[in-house]
Amino acid sequence: MRIALMGYGTVGTSFHKLIDTKGKMLKEKYGIVPQLVAICDRSGCMINENGISYQTAYQTKTKFGKINVNSNELQPADVIRELSLDLMVETTTANFKTGEPALSHIRESMRNKVHVITTNKAPLALRMPALLEEASLNGVELLYSGTVGGGTPFISFGDKVLKGNSLLGIRGILNGTTNYILSRVIDENLTMNEALSEAKKLGIAEADPTLDLNGFDSAAKLVILINHLLNERVTINDIKISGINENMPNMQNFETVKLIASSYPEPKVSMEIVKRGSPMDVGGTYNVLEFNVEELGKVYLTGRGAGGQETAASIIRDMVELKERLMQKSYKI
Amino acid sequence: MRIALMGYGTVGTSFHKLIDTKGKMLKEKYGIVPQLVAICDRSGCMINENGISYQTAYQTKTKFGKINVNSNELQPADVIRELSLDLMVETTTANFKTGEPALSHIRESMRNKVHVITTNKAPLALRMPALLEEASLNGVELLYSGTVGGGTPFISFGDKVLKGNSLLGIRGILNGTTNYILSRVIDENLTMNEALSEAKKLGIAEADPTLDLNGFDSAAKLVILINHLLNERVTINDIKISGINENMPNMQNFETVKLIASSYPEPKVSMEIVKRGSPMDVGGTYNVLEFNVEELGKVYLTGRGAGGQETAASIIRDMVELKERLMQKSYKI
Numbered sequence: 156m157r158i159a160l161m162g163y164g165t166v167g168t169s170f171h172k173l174i175d176t177k178g179k180m181l182k183e184k185y186g187i188v189p190q191l192v193a194i195c196d197r198s199g200c201m202i203n204e205n206g207i208s209y210q211t212a213y214q215t216k217t218k219f220g221k222i223n224v225n226s227n228e229l230q231p232a233d234v235i236r237e238l239s240l241d242l243m244v245e246t247t248t249a250n251f252k253t254g255e256p257a258l259s260h261i262r263e264s265m266r267n268k269v270h271v272i273t274t275n276k277a278p279l280a281l282r283m284p285a286l287l288e289e290a291s292l293n294g295v296e297l298l299y300s301g302t303v304g305g306g307t308p309f310i311s312f313g314d315k316v317l318k319g320n321s322l323l324g325i326r327g328i329l330n331g332t333t334n335y336i337l338s339r340v341i342d343e344n345l346t347m348n349e350a351l352s353e354a355k356k357l358g359i360a361e362a363d364p365t366l367d368l369n370g371f372d373s374a375a376k377l378v379i380l381i382n383h384l385l386n387e388r389v390t391i392n393d394i395k396i397s398g399i400n401e402n403m404p405n406m407q408n409f410e411t412v413k414l415i416a417s418s419y420p421e422p423k424v425s426m427e428i429v430k431r432g433s434p435m436d437v438g439g440t441y442n443v444l445e446f447n448v449e450e451l452g453k454v455y456l457t458g459r460g461a462g463g464q465e466t467a468a469s470i471i472r473d474m475v476e477l478k479e480r481l482m483q484k485s486y487k488i
Numbered sequence: 489m490r491i492a493l494m495g496y497g498t499v500g501t502s503f504h505k506l507i508d509t510k511g512k513m514l515k516e517k518y519g520i521v522p523q524l525v526a527i528c529d530r531s532g533c534m535i536n537e538n539g540i541s542y543q544t545a546y547q548t549k550t551k552f553g554k555i556n557v558n559s560n561e562l563q564p565a566d567v568i569r570e571l572s573l574d575l576m577v578e579t580t581t582a583n584f585k586t587g588e589p590a591l592s593h594i595r596e597s598m599r600n601k602v603h604v605i606t607t608n609k610a611p612l613a614l615r616m617p618a619l620l621e622e623a624s625l626n627g628v629e630l631l632y633s634g635t636v637g638g639g640t641p642f643i644s645f646g647d648k649v650l651k652g653n654s655l656l657g658i659r660g661i662l663n664g665t666t667n668y669i670l671s672r673v674i675d676e677n678l679t680m681n682e683a684l685s686e687a688k689k690l691g692i693a694e695a696d697p698t699l700d701l702n703g704f705d706s707a708a709k710l711v712i713l714i715n716h717l718l719n720e721r722v723t724i725n726d727i728k729i730s731g732i733n734e735n736m737p738n739m740q741n742f743e744t745v746k747l748i749a750s751s752y753p754e755p756k757v758s759m760e761i762v763k764r765g766s767p768m769d770v771g772g773t774y775n776v777l778e779f780n781v782e783e784l785g786k787v788y789l790t791g792r793g794a795g796g797q798e799t800a801a802s803i804i805r806d807m808v809e810l811k812e813r814l815m816q817k818s819y820k821i
């Protein structure tokens with residue numbers, strides 16, 4: 156499986172390390188022999204037709220702060236067109252305004268019949284309906300299990316367990332950072348700023364937590380879940396989005412407030428009152444998704460959000476899923 | 489598919505009604521043509537080689553309080569041996585001392601190469617390791633998805649979503665009645681008796697709630713989950729069981745008490761302190777199971793326990809699963 160990796164931050168490097176260390180298992184158990192022939196970051200690309208080792212790439216990135224030290228002129232689009240790839244793995248930083256550079260990487264790959272695994276939510280948030288259609292038209296697979304609940308298998312639960320049931324709607328807490336902050340503000344009377352500083356110290360909030368706080372991260376995940384689980388074609392522009400702030404709804408003693416992303420009655424992200432002791436009342440950095448199932452009533456799946464490690468592991472799971480789909484279609488890879 | 493139904497209470501009658509009303513769907517969608525050739529209750533059996541209609545059986549049971557009004561001499565064991573059955577559906581009342589009459593029904597069926605679906609937990613609680621082995625030795629399928637979390641697919645989640653991951657242990661709230669009572673006692677300062685009366689009035693507690701209150705219902709479900717999900721061969725005799733009572737552990741303000749069934753550090757059912765706002769803190773009649781997964785951390789599945797309707801629906805799901813397994817093995821049925 157000839158792979159190009161876009162982005163070489165936490166997720167990209169963790170993924171590279173994983174395929175180097177798990178190579179034997181992937182071959183024996185799933186018949187997958189990954190060969191990473193290109194890695195690109197902002198500086199350009201590192202290329203090796205025989206496969207790039209983790210040691211080489213990681214040392215280069217650590218020492219020089221960039222991946223392209225040979226000053227070759229190849230850009231990601233050239234790599235995608237010219238290297239006879241089977242798979243492009245997209246792990247660059249999310250940009251919710253343009254979706255770039257991920258959007259171009261994905262579209263270029265699909266046009267060139269290269270399968271895609273993305274952990275970057277932005278292109279899906281902005282263009283998921285169109286991208287699903289392009290994948291189908293080009294006969295390629297587009298996988299994205301790492302974009303939502305990497306630590307809690309919401310998508311897989313919906314696909315595999317609820318198969319045959321009717322899913323009426325979903326709502327949930329999809330961002331661990333804001334859930335932590337809200338819990339601390341409400342239960343410990345901290346100010347938002349105090350809770351945010353605390354979350355940063357604990358490594359729960361990123362250096363720039365804007366997209367968590369303003370609800371965009373939750374909204375992007377909601378878009379992906381609505382498209383995938385409910386088969387409704389929406390983008391982030393269809394979601395009413397508000398984040399967390401100190402003007403909370405008035406709550407009683409037996410209530411608390413959560414940042415809820417919901418598909419119904421209209422798709423939106425906002426602070427909502429939740430009854431204490433209800434399944435939606437989970438504190439800390441937990442994520443939870445309520446599946447409103449016609450045949451079962453409401454079923455809830457709760458777990459941790461994903462860090463870089465879990466997200467990297469989700470790429471491996473998607474590779475296994477990709478291999479299985481291709482074998483079913485008797486493609487060769 | 490020639491079926492004998494043992495037990496004609498809430499679950500049995502609901503199941504009978506379902507196969508009568510969903511017959512067309514079962515045939516078209518899954519190629520299953522159910523033919524209920526025998527129904528047995530304490531009075532004996534009603535037999536019809538051409539299939540018993542719901543109307544006939546239900547009217548007989550309602551009018552005469554029993555199913556065998558023709559005074560035929562056939563007992564369940566005769567029915568199982570002589571009617572060339574494909575499937576025996578066991579829905580009699582649980583007896584946690586002897587497992588009877590269900591245990592004999594199941595063993596007789598397996599010896600006669602008749603597949604088994606049981607919603608009765610008692611035979612599994614007492615003998616699951618032996619019954620799994622007998623099923624395998626006799627080449628028959630033993631299905632039991634209605635015994636645990638009929639409204640919340642714990643078993644299916646473990647089988648389908650966690651496949652390939654390592655499950656280290658499980659713990660959870662497996663009985664909705666006691667969860668309701670504990671919540672009312674702790675949050676509303678009711679006595680146990682007041683909460684129990686209230687639960688009975690609301691139809692949450694049965695007329696005889698002994699097996700809920702003393703923890704045996706939770707322990708039986710724990711046995712089934714441990715055998716199925718963790719592949720450890722235990723029976724209810726290996727579980728340390730205590731139920732709910734007014735001598736609760738001392739709790740702080742931010743804590744509550746739940747009746748927890750856990751596989752580790754030792755298999756047991758007892759009241760335990762749970763942190764408020766944690767995923768295990770669900771009130772009302774909710775059930776929840778914590779899956780401790782090596783690759784994902786702790787993941788929680790929460791939903792309603794099952795009433796008679798949901799349990800009957802689980803038999804249909806098991807019939808579909810049975811059909812699929814048989815087709816994979818290219819059995820004929």
